[in-house]
Amino acid sequence: MNVAIVGAGPGGLYLAILLKRDDPAHRVTVYERNRLEDTFGFGVVFSDETLENVGEADPETNAALAAAAARWEDIEIHYRGTVTRSTGHRFSGVERTTLLQLLAARSRALGVELHPQQEIRDLGDCGLPSADLIVLADGVASAMRDRLADRFEPRIDWRRNRFVWLGTSRPFPAFTFYFKESPAGLWRTHAYQYAPGRSTFIVEAREETWQASGLDETDERATVAYLERLFAEELGGHRLLANRSIWRRFPTVRNARWHSGNVVLLGDAAHTAHFSVGSGTKLAMEDAIALAAALRRERPVPEALAAYEADRRPPVESLQRAAQASLEWFEAVERYHDTEPIQFAFNLLTRSLRITHDNLKLRDPALVARVDRWFAEGAARQSGRPVAAGPAPPPLFTPYRIRDLVLPNRIVVSSMCQYRAVDGMPNDWHLVHLGSRALGGAGLVMTEMTDVSPEGRISPGCAGMYRTEHVDGWRRIVEFVHRESGAGIGMQLSHAGRKGSTCVLWEGEDQPLPAGNWPLIAPSPIPYRPHNQVPREMTRADMDRVALEFEQAAAMAEAAGFDLLELHLAHGYLLASFISPLTNRRTDEYGGSLAGRMRYPLEIVSRVRAAWPAARPLSVRISATDWAPGGLEPADAVEVAGLAVAAGADIVDVSAGQTVPEGKPVYGRQFQTPFSDRIRHEARVPTMTVGNISSAADVNTILAAGRADLVVLARAHLWDPYWTRHAAAELGFPLPWPSEYETLNRYKPRMK
Numbered sequence: 001m002n003v004a005i006v007g008a009g010p011g012g013l014y015l016a017i018l019l020k021r022d023d024p025a026h027r028v029t030v031y032e033r034n035r036l037e038d039t040f041g042f043g044v045v046f047s048d049e050t051l052e053n054v055g056e057a058d059p060e061t062n063a064a065l066a067a068a069a070a071r072w073e074d075i076e077i078h079y080r081g082t083v084t085r086s087t088g089h090r091f092s093g094v095e096r097t098t099l100l101q102l103l104a105a106r107s108r109a110l111g112v113e114l115h116p117q118q119e120i121r122d123l124g125d126c127g128l129p130s131a132d133l134i135v136l137a138d139g140v141a142s143a144m145r146d147r148l149a150d151r152f153e154p155r156i157d158w159r160r161n162r163f164v165w166l167g168t169s170r171p172f173p174a175f176t177f178y179f180k181e182s183p184a185g186l187w188r189t190h191a192y193q194y195a196p197g198r199s200t201f202i203v204e205a206r207e208e209t210w211q212a213s214g215l216d217e218t219d220e221r222a223t224v225a226y227l228e229r230l231f232a233e234e235l236g237g238h239r240l241l242a243n244r245s246i247w248r249r250f251p252t253v254r255n256a257r258w259h260s261g262n263v264v265l266l267g268d269a270a271h272t273a274h275f276s277v278g279s280g281t282k283l284a285m286e287d288a289i290a291l292a293a294a295l296r297r298e299r300p301v302p303e304a305l306a307a308y309e310a311d312r313r314p315p316v317e318s319l320q321r322a323a324q325a326s327l328e329w330f331e332a333v334e335r336y337h338d339t340e341p342i343q344f345a346f347n348l349l350t351r352s353l354r355i356t357h358d359n360l361k362l363r364d365p366a367l368v369a370r371v372d373r374w375f376a377e378g379a380a381r382q383s384g385r386p387v388a389a390g391p392a393p394p395p396l397f398t399p400y401r402i403r404d405l406v407l408p409n410r411i412v413v414s415s416m417c418q419y420r421a422v423d424g425m426p427n428d429w430h431l432v433h434l435g436s437r438a439l440g441g442a443g444l445v446m447t448e449m450t451d452v453s454p455e456g457r458i459s460p461g462c463a464g465m466y467r468t469e470h471v472d473g474w475r476r477i478v479e480f481v482h483r484e485s486g487a488g489i490g491m492q493l494s495h496a497g498r499k500g501s502t503c504v505l506w507e508g509e510d511q512p513l514p515a516g517n518w519p520l521i522a523p524s525p526i527p528y529r530p531h532n533q534v535p536r537e538m539t540r541a542d543m544d545r546v547a548l549e550f551e552q553a554a555a556m557a558e559a560a561g562f563d564l565l566e567l568h569l570a571h572g573y574l575l576a577s578f579i580s581p582l583t584n585r586r587t588d589e590y591g592g593s594l595a596g597r598m599r600y601p602l603e604i605v606s607r608v609r610a611a612w613p614a615a616r617p618l619s620v621r622i623s624a625t626d627w628a629p630g631g632l633e634p635a636d637a638v639e640v641a642g643l644a645v646a647a648g649a650d651i652v653d654v655s656a657g658q659t660v661p662e663g664k665p666v667y668g669r670q671f672q673t674p675f676s677d678r679i680r681h682e683a684r685v686p687t688m689t690v691g692n693i694s695s696a697a698d699v700n701t702i703l704a705a706g707r708a709d710l711v712v713l714a715r716a717h718l719w720d721p722y723w724t725r726h727a728a729a730e731l732g733f734p735l736p737w738p739s740e741y742e743t744l745n746r747y748k749p750r751m752k
């Protein structure tokens with residue numbers, strides 16, 4: 001096979017090595033526009049796992065790399081005059097020039113033809129036309145990829161922060177993060193040693209901070225002088241070193257396709273991952289491993305390229321998601337400026353979701369014990385319930401107070417429509433559904449969306465709180481939960497608005513009823529889907545009536561004994577459709593700006609607050625984004641949350657989407673938690689987070705990092721009503737059992 005590789009970075013060179021190793025008869029030619037020894041930057045980081053992968057593919061490269069690498073286990077976080085050290089993170093640093101020299105030497109030894117100072121301008125250049133396979137490993141700014149943009153469809157997301165890649169002679173015994181305040185703003189530094197007396201020193205700041213510092217993009221000398229002054233103490237007399245150290249913005253590169261015919265993208269040309277997860281070189285070298293393996297397995301070439309892309313895309317996209325979370329963390333770090341240093345450090349360490357509470361416990365049990373102790377003491381102060389003697393409980397099993405309600409732990413059973421009521425009346429199904437989940441150990445159990453009027457129901461099977469009989473129906477459930485479990489029980493009150501009058505879920509989601517539809521109301525006469533009923537635009541008289549229905553429902557919920565009320569301002573139901581600009585087109589004072597669109601929902605919040613006992617808490621569930629162009633954005637949600645709390649809500653239950661059918665959610669583990677985190681820190685209000693959270697490790701991580709105060713699980717509770725009990729068994733926490741089940745403790749079965 002005749003292979004032409006454009007670019008002698010780590011990706012291109014490593015592929016050349018692997019192909020020649022596989023078959024010395026392959027002709028492998030690498031074209032590099034620069035001299036081989038010319039390179040930007042200083043050192044790159046590898047995890048032990050990456051070195052192992054590389055080692056398996058080519059033990060000679062691994063041996064040379066291992067000999068050249070500097071190693072460390074610790075991460076140090078310098079923040080507000082404190083240093084938090086975490087251990088157990090095994091990394092190696094290698095000088096980028098050394099890496100490239102090693103790879104170039106190994107390539108030559110295997111017979112790869114290297115053509116330095118040979119720039120490739122199009123597919124007709126040099127030996128490319130005669131090649132069986134053309135590999136574009138020409139880096140992040142790949143001109144070849146852009147020339148073939150119609151084939152690969154690259155998308156480049158230029159991030160807003162500025163960063164500069166510098167070196168220093170100061171040795172760093174740990175991967176070191178500095179967060180340094182200056183009059184211009186907050187500077188972040190990522191520093192690590194890659195050779196004795198040689199370290200990478202990347203400085204990052206917001207665009208505004210960088211501009212206020214008066215630096216410009218290309219003046220290296222001014223940058224070095226400014227940063228040496230700023231970091232004089234941290235550098236301890238050492239100098240900063242520049243090497244094409246210009247101020248950049250990070251481009252996240254994605255391509256719709258990585259291959260076309262016999263041409264394939266590899267490394268940064270195909271995808272980038274933010275430097276804060278230190279994985280660009282790893283990804284490029286792992287691409288090379290996967291491409292070589294695909295070519296070994298499959299022929300003809302286009303089939304091998306398809307196999308390569310199919311193998312590599314999932315892990316690359318997973319790492320890109322982690323890198324995205326990490327880069328967003330560094331972009332938004334000003335948000336955490338007043339968190340306690342221990343929480344700040346834990347938050348940083350767990351920012352990309354790859355390290356969790358339990359995972360960090362394996363690496364650094366002492367640090368996690370400190371975090372748990374700090375968290376439990378805070379919870380004891382907040383709730384007024386002292387921490388029990390002995391080791392601190394995991395964050396999940398700490399109490400939480402909202403007004404006079406003290407929840408025994410941080411797990412909430414999310415509201416889930418059951419569609420089993422008749423004229424709004426709850427029955428045995430609801431008793432068992434909610435009762436079993438309360439026995440399952442959750443701290444708070446929420447009723448499904450419970451409607452304030454028959455017309456406010458989604459379907460004929462929806463639960464209600466509008467007839468006097470409903471009070472007794474619900475009281476039976478509330479009393480069971482209070483009598484038989486330690487859980488609190490809350491009611492979610494709602495009006496379906498334009499999403500009403502449809503079949504129960506399993507008979508046709510969002511489908512109008514075959515008969516017996518009722519008229520709908522909404523802020524604007526826009527049907528949910530084209531085939532749904534057009535709602536009538538609400539008049540002020542309609543608003544008065546619905547507000548009264550909410551007040552009456554609140555009074556009935558009080559009579560039934562509920563501990564907490566939640567107002568449903570999410571998912572496109574009546575109140576949510578006032579908030580979203582996509583569903584509210586009113587020209588009166590209840591439309592227009594966010595303040596106008598919030599006017600009616602806030603009126604409901606304050607009227608319900610007034611009708612609901614002062615000792616009992618009120619929550620609001622909001623959609624933090626519509627996931628749709630022109631819709632509500634997370635920045636608006638910060639305002640929505642702040643306004644709702646100012647109007648009387650105690651906590652914000654942060655969900656997202658379901659406002660318009662064309663919304664395109666970006667799903668993933670904990671996909672809505674970043675909204676909760678942002679609202680909690682920017683609006684400075686207590687939050688609950690919900691959405692694809694299923695493990696105790698994730699719950700503990702979210703809580704200890706301060707991304708939410710309570711964690712809400714829906715589907716995980718359908719699957720396992722005893723989710724909290726299982727979490728207790730997994731974490732070794734002694735959650736008391738109902739007396740009837742005490743025999744479990746006597747016979748001590750193995751719970752894991």
Ligand SMILES: Cc1cc2nc3c(=O)[nH]c(=O)nc-3n(C[C@H](O)[C@H](O)[C@H](O)COP(=O)(O)OP(=O)(O)OC[C@H]3O[C@@H](n4cnc5c(N)ncnc54)[C@H](O)[C@@H]3O)c2cc1C
Pocket residue numbers: 006007008009010011012031032033034041043044045046118119120121137138139140142143144164165202266267268269275278279280281282284
């Ligand atoms: C500030 C910063 C910090 C980083 N930190 C790390 C880190 O800690 N760990 C890590 O793993 N990665 C890090 N990276 C990323 C890492 O440098 C890249 O991800 C990695 O080099 C990608 O390898 P590659 O082979 O795909 O491309 P590159 O290394 O960019 O190589 C592409 C090569 O192609 C050549 N070329 C381009 N166009 C042509 C052409 N038309 N003809 C011929 N030759 C051409 C270029 O000259 C270059 O030599 C960092 C990057 C930056 C900017």
Ligand SMILES: Cc1cc2nc3c(=O)[nH]c(=O)nc-3n(C[C@H](O)[C@H](O)[C@H](O)COP(=O)(O)O)c2cc1C
Pocket residue numbers: 414415416417418448449492568570571621655690691692693712713714715716
């Ligand atoms: C069967 C079912 C019914 C639901 N009904 C409601 C509801 O009544 N009110 C509400 O706010 N959310 C409702 N949701 C959304 C959930 O409360 C939750 O926000 C969503 O499922 C994401 O959480 P999860 O990933 O833990 O399931 C429902 C979800 C499910 C699966």
